[in-house]
Amino acid sequence: MTQNFEDRYSLxxxxxxxxxFLIDHFTMTFLIVAISFMSLGTGFLDENNSSSVMAKMLPTMLIGFLLYFAKDSIKGxxxxxxxxxxxxxxxxNHTEIPSVGRLFIRNLLIIIWPIxxxxxxxxxxxxxxxxxxxxxxxxxxxxxLNVLPRVLALGGIGIAYFIFIFVFVFASMKNSxxxxxxxxxxEQNQEIINEVGGIKEYGMFPTGGVSVKSGYGEANLEIKVIGNKKELSVSTYLTKEPNEQWKLIELNK
Known part of the structure; x- marks a missing residue:
């Protein structure tokens, strides 16, 4: 009986x-990041006031950390x-599930996760x-679980992370x-319009980046222009002064 007990509840x-530990940390960190960015919305790239951004993120970050520390609360x-x-x-007592309070305290130490x-x-x-x-x-x-469902579940977590980052980043860029x-x-460049034979639409995912700090902005964007005759990749460089609109500085195709 003792042997069966030890086999059933071994370390x-x-x-x-x-x-x-590592996957848990990665998963919960992703959850906190996802919640925080969703609270900002896809228009956060145009936010000039960094303190305003932090004020929006703080409540959802606190919720995320509470979820992190309570992650083992369901039956341990x-x-x-x-x-x-x-x-x-x-x-x-290996048959006893610790209280929610003990599990919460246990996870508080993850703040110093490297140690x-x-x-x-x-x-x-x-x-x-x-x-x-x-x-x-x-x-x-x-x-x-058996091995296959576990592998599929872990793969699903990784795929969800990259899909979220990919979609959110590009959605934010297109919304800027x-x-x-x-x-x-x-659309005002006649040379581009003539070359592609009239613009039908634009590529789903622009590449590059947009940065705004203290009202000053800089953007490098490469946009795929889809026309009636051909497709064309157009590179743009834009800047922004405080309280002013974005200005195109350079356009290359």
Missing amino acids: SSRKRRIVA VSPVKWIMGIMVRDEN EFIVLAISQDKKRLGDKIAKTSVLKNPKK DAYRTAISEI
Whole structure:
């Protein structure tokens, strides 16, 4: 009976814990970043006041950090721990799920995550500081998923991250005043219009960047112009003075 108990509730391996620790940190950081940027909206590139941007981001960042610290609150398992087949339990009673308060305190130490990572990597009892303070252990979950669903779930997290960054960045760029000014200048350029045979539309994803600081702006944008005869990549360089509109400085095709 004792042997069966130990087999059922054995400590997680250090390797599995480290992998889960890193993926958990990546996933929750992505969640905080996603929530913060969504609170700003796609028009944040035109915001001149950095303190205003921070004021908008602060409440959602606080919500994100609360979610981070509470990530193991559902039965001692975060989404990544569920995928990795591990769970947090009381160090003296492996069938007992620690209270939400203990789990929250355990995760507060992730603020100093580089130190937590080092402690986890070298401690003999396979614990980080948060485990020692909250008196918890991380065990293998006897109900863990098969390998394929876990791999698919982890891959889904990574794909969701890159899709969000990709779509949000390009949506923000296309929603900026700099992009709209560049498009206006392109549509007034008769040479471009003649070369493409009339403009039908523009590429979905412009490349380059837009930067605004203390009212001064700089933008390098490469825009695909789709015409009736051909497509053409147009490079634009624009600048902006405080309280003024964007101005086209250079246009190349």
